[in-house]
Amino acid sequence: MTSPARAVEPLPYEPSDLGEKLGSDWDELLRRGFRWMLLGRALDSRMQMLQRQGRVGFYGAATGNEAVNVAGGLASRPEDWVIPGLREQLVALVRGHPLPTYVHHLFADSADPALGRNMPCHPTAREVNYVSMSSVVGTQISHATGVAYGQKLRRDGGATLAFFGDGATSSNDFHAGLNFAGVFDLPVVFCCANNQWAISHPVAKQSAVPSLVSKSSAYGVSGRQVDGTDFVETYQALSSALDRARRGDGPSLLEFVVFRMTPHSSSDDPGRYQPADWPMRATRRDPVERLSAWLLGQGLISEQDRTSWEATADAEVRSAIQVAEATPAPTPESLTEDVYASRSYPRSRPKE
Amino acid sequence: MSEMNIVQAINRTLRDAMKEDPDVLVLGEDVGVNGGVFRATDGLIREFGAERVIDTPLSETGIIGTAIGMSLYGLKPIAEIQFLDFIYPAFDQIVSELAKFRYRSGGQYPAHVVIRAPYGGGIKGGIYHSQSTEAYFCHTAGIKVVIPSTPSDARGLLFSAIADEDPVLFLEPKRIYRSLTGEVSDSQEKVPFGHARVVREGSDVSVFAYGAMVPVAQEAADALGRDGVSTEVIDLRTLVPLDEAAVLASVEKTGRAIIVHEAARFCGFGAELSAILAEKALYSLKAPVLRVTGYDTPFPYALENVYLPNPERVVRAVRQSLQAG
Numbered sequence: 001m002t003s004p005a006r007a008v009e010p011l012p013y014e015p016s017d018l019g020e021k022l023g024s025d026w027d028e029l030l031r032r033g034f035r036w037m038l039l040g041r042a043l044d045s046r047m048q049m050l051q052r053q054g055r056v057g058f059y060g061a062a063t064g065n066e067a068v069n070v071a072g073g074l075a076s077r078p079e080d081w082v083i084p085g086l087r088e089q090l091v092a093l094v095r096g097h098p099l100p101t102y103v104h105h106l107f108a109d110s111a112d113p114a115l116g117r118n119m120p121c122h123p124t125a126r127e128v129n130y131v132s133m134s135s136v137v138g139t140q141i142s143h144a145t146g147v148a149y150g151q152k153l154r155r156d157g158g159a160t161l162a163f164f165g166d167g168a169t170s171s172n173d174f175h176a177g178l179n180f181a182g183v184f185d186l187p188v189v190f191c192c193a194n195n196q197w198a199i200s201h202p203v204a205k206q207s208a209v210p211s212l213v214s215k216s217s218a219y220g221v222s223g224r225q226v227d228g229t230d231f232v233e234t235y236q237a238l239s240s241a242l243d244r245a246r247r248g249d250g251p252s253l254l255e256f257v258v259f260r261m262t263p264h265s266s267s268d269d270p271g272r273y274q275p276a277d278w279p280m281r282a283t284r285r286d287p288v289e290r291l292s293a294w295l296l297g298q299g300l301i302s303e304q305d306r307t308s309w310e311a312t313a314d315a316e317v318r319s320a321i322q323v324a325e326a327t328p329a330p331t332p333e334s335l336t337e338d339v340y341a342s343r344s345y346p347r348s349r350p351k352e
Numbered sequence: 353m354s355e356m357n358i359v360q361a362i363n364r365t366l367r368d369a370m371k372e373d374p375d376v377l378v379l380g381e382d383v384g385v386n387g388g389v390f391r392a393t394d395g396l397i398r399e400f401g402a403e404r405v406i407d408t409p410l411s412e413t414g415i416i417g418t419a420i421g422m423s424l425y426g427l428k429p430i431a432e433i434q435f436l437d438f439i440y441p442a443f444d445q446i447v448s449e450l451a452k453f454r455y456r457s458g459g460q461y462p463a464h465v466v467i468r469a470p471y472g473g474g475i476k477g478g479i480y481h482s483q484s485t486e487a488y489f490c491h492t493a494g495i496k497v498v499i500p501s502t503p504s505d506a507r508g509l510l511f512s513a514i515a516d517e518d519p520v521l522f523l524e525p526k527r528i529y530r531s532l533t534g535e536v537s538d539s540q541e542k543v544p545f546g547h548a549r550v551v552r553e554g555s556d557v558s559v560f561a562y563g564a565m566v567p568v569a570q571e572a573a574d575a576l577g578r579d580g581v582s583t584e585v586i587d588l589r590t591l592v593p594l595d596e597a598a599v600l601a602s603v604e605k606t607g608r609a610i611i612v613h614e615a616a617r618f619c620g621f622g623a624e625l626s627a628i629l630a631e632k633a634l635y636s637l638k639a640p641v642l643r644v645t646g647y648d649t650p651f652p653y654a655l656e657n658v659y660l661p662n663p664e665r666v667v668r669a670v671r672q673s674l675q676a677g
Binding site for chain 2: 081083112113114115117118122124125126131132134136139141142143144145146147148149150151153172173175176177179180183184337338339340341344345346
């Protein structure tokens with residue numbers, strides 16, 4: 001039995017259902033997924049603390065999105081591409097991006113592959129086909145369309161996962177990207193992580209349609225609304241949309257309904273706009289606790305497993321932080337690298 | 353060598369590049385079946401198929417965003433924006449995304465897209481088929497801005513653009529698309545970026561121009577020559593990267609500088625050029641740097657010829673410079 005502090009909406013599955021939904025090694029998949037979710041949570045909690053202490057400049061937690069991110073990482077294959085939106089860093093880690101490298105990025109130090117040029121939570125991980133992101137909302141959606149065009153043209157067997165939030169469905173490139181993908185019938189899965197808030201703006205005021213997924217029909221794109229706090233349903237939806245894309249059956253829009261469990265970012269105060277009962281509603285749909293309660297209830301993991309996995313995750317995070325904090329800042333010379341392919345441009349530099 | 357105009361040179365170059373490299377593809381509005389509204393992509397779809405000569409839905413942000421994704425994947429997209437005036441829905445994609453991918457990814461994801469766009473006035477295109485807004489793009493680090501003025505340069509610079517590793521905005525002077533023909537090499541020789549062309553040598557005054565203003569500057573130089581004024585005309589060819597050495601060398605020789613562009617004057621490319629001359633060539637200058645430009649108004653329809661710089665205005669500026677000291 002779960003303790004009252006972890007009272008959540010139970011996952012509605014019998015173990016006998018899961019072989020068909022998730023494959024024969026379903027129990028191993030759920031344990032692996034759960035451990036990754038714990039890592040995501042350890043990272044969020046430790047980094048939010050460091051941000052408040054002034055040790056990292058900024059942090060955007062993905063607390064509440066763990067099922068979507070971990071399922072995205074586990075359901076995709078190495079040859080697939082990931083176009084992140086805002087809170088998908090865990091997808092990169094699950095696909096094999098090393099945690100210490102990601103933490104170097106968060107500290108914007110000289111071992112960050114992008115040399116500290118971005119705000120934290122904007123990593124690039126080419127080795128796992130995880131594309132660089134801007135802070136502009138929505139522009140990445142048509143990049144996904146272009147990558148998927150390449151995959152189709154070269155028949156490389158891969159598919160593209162594109163992530164964005166509920167706010168991005170109002171952006172120009174949501175329209176352009178889905179429209180192009182529909183017209184060219186591309187192997188792309190558009191993943192809308194609808195956490196119901198675009199900073200302070202509730203989803204009901206983002207769009208007059210009751211479910212964002214209904215927009216898919218306007219583009220000839222397959223659509224499905226998914227409980228994004230249910231790891232089983234989320235994994236299954238992603239796998240089947242990716243399979244559909246790989247088979248050449250075209251693009252999908254998946255709307256993952258999740259609950260934002262933290263402020264928008266370390267610079268936000270949700271007390272100004274969220275209703276008083278929001279934290280309680282969000283807690284009931286905590287994806288980590290929902291999966292935890294089910295795994296414990298079925299005896300697939302023990303309380304002891306969980307405690308020890310949490311400790312391991314936190315230790316990994318802390319050890320990466322220790323290394324990053326001892327790593328020097330990027331050199332001033334790196335300011336003018338990578339602007340163009342050749343260093344002969346730009347001409348203006350510091351100490352000119 | 354063959355005699356051809358600028359549109360034909362571009363068409364021929366696109367065909368040669370696509371033949372050579374299966375990763376090169378063309379996308380844009382009306383570029384396939386219709387061959388482009390200016391026919392720059394005429395015949396390509398028959399030769400290379402609709403998968404590589406892509407008629408897109410009507411969305412500039414979709415065209416450039418998709419081209420960026422293609423480039424990340426490893427293809428070499430050449431996107432056509434039908435008129436430079438229509439590029440602004442893609443401004444976010446160009447400025448926030450395309451120009452910054454290499455930098456923000458630490459070189460992991462350079463995005464190389466060639467954007468071709470006809471620009472400029474002189475075809476009775478009114479406000480929205482005439483503008484020269486190259487300065488918006490020159491201001492953004494991470495992209496290159498190229499403007500040919502002859503059929504031969506159109507070919508050589510386009511080859512360079514396609515081979516370049518950086519994003520390139522390739523602006524085509526539509527006013528002289530067909531009016532100007534010249535000998536164009538059959539070879540695939542590139543014209544390197546950052547090398548201005550001395551159109552004619554002179555010793556009394558330097559006139560800097562690019563694109564459709566180069567023939568205007570030449571005509572002015574011809575008229576001045578009849579009066580014994582020796583005018584040097586420099587075609588900048590690429591605004592980013594700029595051949596600063598050529599600009600400074602010319603002004604050090606003549607001591608007088610006139611900048612001609614059809615874009616509006618305020619914060620136009622001439623302002624940057626003028627600032628460079630003030631910073632680095634002040635002691636060579638015998639007279640103030642003068643600009644002959646479009647006016648700080650929207651581009652007009654009926655009054656197009658009032659707006660656009662012409663040889664007479666260039667001649668007047670040269671005379672003003674000669675009288676100044």
